[in-house]
Amino acid sequence: MEKRGFLLTLEGIDGSGKSTLAHKLYDWFLSQQKPVIKTFEPGDSPLGKILRSVMHEQKNNVCDKTEFLLMAADRAQHFHETVIPALDAGKIVISDRMADSSLAYQGYGRGLDCELIRTVNRWAMRDIVPDCTIYLKFDPTRVLSRVKNRHGNLTSFERETIAFWQRVSDGYNEIFANRKNVITIDATLEPDEVFGAAKDALTSFEPAL
Secondary structure (H helix, E strand, O other): OOOOOEEEEEEOOOOOOHHHHHHHHHHHHHHOOOOEEEEEOOOOOHHHHHHHHHHHHOOOOOOHHHHHHHHHHHHHHHHHHHHHHHHHOOOEEEEEOOHHHHHHHHHHHOOOOHHHHHHHHHHHOOOOOOOEEEEEEOOHHHHHHHHHOOOOOOOOOOOOOHHHHHHHHHHHHHHOOOOOOEEEEEOOOOHHHHHHHHHHHHHHHOOOO
């Protein structure tokens, strides 16, 4: 399948500021009158909302393999319903999380088979890969303090220990160590500074954007 649009993913551990950056990038592209959509995983589809609820809000623990398979089902639906149609229409797709999150969280964090996760991800995404990934690098010891300031019920991930967050963080660092299309930004910077760094780095992807 020929892909005419541009797929931009934002990755990082919880609390790193992905959602804030996604909003700022979306508004920036709109100001340039570029066709853009903003989406996220898991949960940005009617089916995805149900799957996200099962993962994060159910009373009985979901096993690690089931957790990944729910993520993969959400991803397959996300690509079918949102990502592929937008790319085919020539749009910039900004996605808060994608396949690398499963590698980091279920692979490194939960200890599942990373190669199997990669294989299922490729199948769910129909061999489409991000054109660019922005990795917001964040100290895992800060996750718990940021989570405490959030309102409402915590997700299954937000209830995890620092040891889990360290494994996920180490996983992200390894995943992105040698990848050429990754922009790494210090997530401890102020949101406007993070946005400025992302915007400056993305100019190197012109005219694809």
